[in-house]
Structures are given as C-alpha cells and as structure tokens.
Amino acid sequence: MPSVLVIEDDDRIRLSLLLALEEEGFDADGAGTAEEGLRRQQRSPADVLIVDLMLPGLDGFDAIRELRRTDDVPVLVVSARDATADIVAALEAGADDYVVKPIPIAELAARLRALRRRATTTVRDDDGWTFGELAVRPEAGEVALADRPVPVTRTEFRLLVELAGHAGKVLSRQQLLQRVWEYEIGDERLVDVHVGRLRQKIEPDPRRPRHLVTVRGMGYKLQP
Incomplete structure (x- = not known):
C-alpha cells in the first residue's frame, strides 16, 4: 500500500x-x-x-x-x-x-x-548519451558535466532522459507532460520551470543554452 x-x-x-x-x-x-x-x-x-x-x-x-x-x-x-x-x-x-x-x-x-x-520506475539504457561535456547515464541514474556529477531530482532526471532519448527532435510541452509526468492534461508551467532548473545545472551559461534549447512555438530539444 x-x-x-x-x-x-x-x-x-x-x-x-x-x-x-x-x-x-x-x-x-x-x-x-x-x-x-x-x-x-x-x-x-x-x-x-x-x-x-x-x-x-x-x-x-x-x-x-x-x-x-x-x-x-x-x-x-x-x-x-x-x-x-x-x-x-x-x-x-x-x-x-x-x-x-x-x-x-x-x-x-x-x-x-x-x-x-x-x-x-527505473529508466534503463545500457550505453547512455554524451553531448559534449554532458553525459546522461540512465542505467546508473547519473548526470555528469565535464566528468563531475550533477545533482538532479528524480523529475529533472526523467525529463533529461526523455529529451536525451529523442536528441535533436523537438518535444512539445504537452508531450513532455504526458511522457514525464504521465498527465494527459496539465499545467505546462511544470515543464518550463523544470527545464529552467536543469539549465542552471547543465549549461555553462543558462541564458544562452547550448544543450537544452527552446524551439520557439514548438517546445524543447536536447542538441546532439
């Protein structure tokens, strides 16, 4: 229970x-x-x-x-x-x-x-993904930047894994709500705030993101 x-x-x-x-x-x-x-x-x-x-x-x-x-x-x-x-x-x-x-x-x-x-729920992937200095390792439940561990919450980790698994593709806020939060309908501000928190942790300059970018009018993508 x-x-x-x-x-x-x-x-x-x-x-x-x-x-x-x-x-x-x-x-x-x-x-x-x-x-x-x-x-x-x-x-x-x-x-x-x-x-x-x-x-x-x-x-x-x-x-x-x-x-x-x-x-x-x-x-x-x-x-x-x-x-x-x-x-x-x-x-x-x-x-x-x-x-x-x-x-x-x-x-x-x-x-x-x-x-x-x-x-x-454990997210599984044997190899993980590397984007320059950013590494996402689902099997180990780890995120690293320049070989240094990045502390992320479970929700931030699942969001990053979802984006990494579709690297180079734009995912809308609604798609991310469905896949990460498992909500058919929800407040898209959940996505925006968690993306902002991730950028503070993985981007050298969060104001000019290189990894987790916004595609205006469409959503977000992780640059390969």
Whole structure:
C-alpha cells in the first residue's frame, strides 16, 4: 500500500484528505506543521508528500528546500495560492507538481500514483548519451558535466532522459507532460520551470543554452 504524508495546518482539511486518501488505497498520515512533517518523514519515510504552502512557522517553500537537502521523495504542493509566482517558486524550491485547491480527490489520488510510479520506475539504457561535456547515464541514474556529477531530482532526471532519448527532435510541452509526468492534461508551467532548473545545472551559461534549447512555438530539444 503506498504511503502519503499530508502536511496541512487546517485540521479539517487535513482530516478530510487523510480519510479520502485512505479510501483511495493509501496509507495516509498527517502533520499540522512543516517541522512536524519533516520529523515524521525522517523517522518513517512516506512514498510521496502533500505539502501546503501557508503553514505556521516554517512555510511550505522553506519546508521543501529543507527536505531536498537530504530527501528526493516526490512532493505535490496543494495550495489555494494560484499566482504564477507562487507556482514557480514552489517548483524551484524542489516540488515535483503543484495543484490549486479545491481538487477532486480522484484527480489528487491519480497524481499521487503517477508521482510514486515515476519515482519507483527505473529508466534503463545500457550505453547512455554524451553531448559534449554532458553525459546522461540512465542505467546508473547519473548526470555528469565535464566528468563531475550533477545533482538532479528524480523529475529533472526523467525529463533529461526523455529529451536525451529523442536528441535533436523537438518535444512539445504537452508531450513532455504526458511522457514525464504521465498527465494527459496539465499545467505546462511544470515543464518550463523544470527545464529552467536543469539549465542552471547543465549549461555553462543558462541564458544562452547550448544543450537544452527552446524551439520557439514548438517546445524543447536536447542538441546532439
């Protein structure tokens, strides 16, 4: 049974989420503050986390940053804040997905399952790919730049593998949402923010990318 930890300070919302997720087949646990949630995750790691942003004390953004120092567990932000700046900030902090309240429980459960499935599915390729100084090794789960390891999240890694496996070909944002996030319909900002994060890690000059380039009006491609 997949496990989920819900970090939400509103007792009513947290309890309703826990009950609904248990009916959807999850082993659900909850925490009312980020500090409590981080302690629980450290003691008994869940398969996937739901994090609200407006938390007392340590807010959701800082909680995700703190979590990412040691843990690459999939994180889904569920928040009433729908401003683009908030969505981008949460994804840049290290969240894998972001949805705005209210969300139907069936859709929430589907997103959680997709996040967990991606986290537990091994991408396999015997040889990997090399693009100049950039190396992508799916079998080893590694990315290297000039022979130095590049730390990437699981979602960033799957995105890079998808682009590397279609090197030289343009993949639209919708195609990447379907192949990496497993969403038939989703917010294309997920793709844009994760591409931006990857560029910060693999490009000598992220403002003038040489590897991961934008094809205006079409999508992204990894240059062979």
